[in-house]
Amino acid sequence: MSETRVHGADARTAHQDLHSEQGALRGEHPGRSRNPVIKVTDLAWLEFEKPDLDRAEVFAHDFGFATAARTERELWLRGTFAGPPCVVIRRGRASRFVGPAFRAAERADLDRLARATGTSVRESDVPGGGRAVALLDPSGLPVKVVHCAGPLPALPGQRPLLLNRGIRSPRVNAPQRPPREPSRIQRLGHVVLETRVFARTLDWYLDTLGMIVSDFLFLDGQRGRGPTMAFVRCDLGPVPADHHTLALHLGPGTGYVHSAYQVTDLDAIAAGGEYLKERGHRRSWGIGRHIQGSQLFDYWRDPDRLMVEHFADGDLFSEDTEPGWAPMSSSGLAQWGPPATRDFLGATPSPAKLREVLHALRGDNELDPARLLGLLKAVNS
Template structure:
């Protein structure tokens, strides 16, 4: 019988492990510690089409007028997503939840921002900020919490011991019924400065660092980042960021009940002609069972179940970044997921990034990024 690793997370470290000169996984004295990701904001030209996909994906309308669509999951809390009517489909930014308005005042003093009353459904207070890469975000507090809705419990499974007797399993092919928002993934050409900012101002801590092949000496190029709730476990990552030529949204992830919800929800989306980007599989960093889809505007979203939950005692991991290292099992990663198909927009961003001395994406980093897709 194979010996067990010291801990599952230690077993994911690179052969070198953390080095003395590595960047820290957390700030020593952050301004505040946000509690969670509150919601994400998008702009879409067609709110009716956005709502149809959202319902097929398993989100529920919480509020709708001619200008805005608010979408929620079945668990209590804030909405998962706010979609505003606009000229094009684009990501506007994330909102993080602070513990109190007092925290917002402390954050405002540290950043030179101001605390505002939030004049939108749910009310509350907020601070508007830009991170060093130029991404717009909000930190909110005291927003009215939506009540929990009826939702499906995870199925009883006959694994290890008999739990289900005289009761066949017949999960319905239906929307996956999202429970909550899990995380968002962003790309930035200013990775270290932006990560410093989230650590110092929002108190986020890193669960895992990844680095480009052959570039361990240059440090991390991706971070899976969680909220610091002390002894209370938090998602392995609420925010993930990686170094690249663009400042952009990559994908967001929404928790569902279990593997059957991921699978039957995917079959439901496939039956309706939507585009699967990658899945079904199980990730390494975060361990989620995943399934990625594109909405009609090609925005990528993920169903997930069974993700890792870490408290503040887990030490950061260091691992080489590779396409084959994205999953423990499942189909090979697709070009659709990686966004490998070149476009005029991608070429413009790449040229601009390589010409700009005020970022971290240079020719050597480009070579490393290209190696990721082949390993």
């Protein structure tokens, strides 16, 4: 890496020396909007289509969801925490991600957003009722902003295990036997999206939904061209928020990469993973601990090969934490754990992937040969 590092007091001032050895250089992206239209408070749910709702529900229960509602054409899945469902799956001809729905802080925010974007506020079909504004981000992905009328009540959850920690040993005469069962999902944590128009898409989420960046990643030797990945959180002021509710990265594709769901602790991740393996499901990568966000993670593929993640113990940042900056690399994805797999990185060659790359290079977007080569280098570094 050839760029100048920020050291000492300047680095601590830039990002409080909390989560990255580098802060922003002069003139780099500030990671937030000066005057956003609204400030969303969280993801509400994610929307998918699948041809076989029965098969989708079987995997969902193995993964740790509970069914909130089911009709002939819709399946709503939830976690144990109170709030709206985490996922809606509608019957469709092919398995695909439709888009995310974000929560508005107040009903009036929907009116403000609709006026600013030339759209309208409509009834939402979420169980319990609510209102929604439907938008398109610069990638062409449908995005909803919702205000839900009746949140679902909490369900019984998994208890974290009582751990002996050397000098503090509260567990005596009580053997530890976590059951081999699904990791009970608590809530939806984040979604990761790929886009060919990274800068425009990032600014849209900051300007329109009031989100702020926790960490930027850049390509080795190309920091001057700006970041190529951003971990973006909700701006809840002094209230701590997840390190990222949304992550965006530049690439030849458009849309869904994976989504992540919080569980109780490491034992829930591990025991739930053994349960998934016994049920014949395929692990993509894990178990490990991330660097950006610090989450314990375990990635799986559903029967239609969509990637989903169990996570626990993620970072929480308040509004005053500024973005960190780090080079993008596959080895920089985890503090510990097995090396990132080619399946997780999306690096397995295929005719479809080649067509996607060729189409992106010919289009009007931010992916040029230098960027593509930088991304390939990052995958293999």
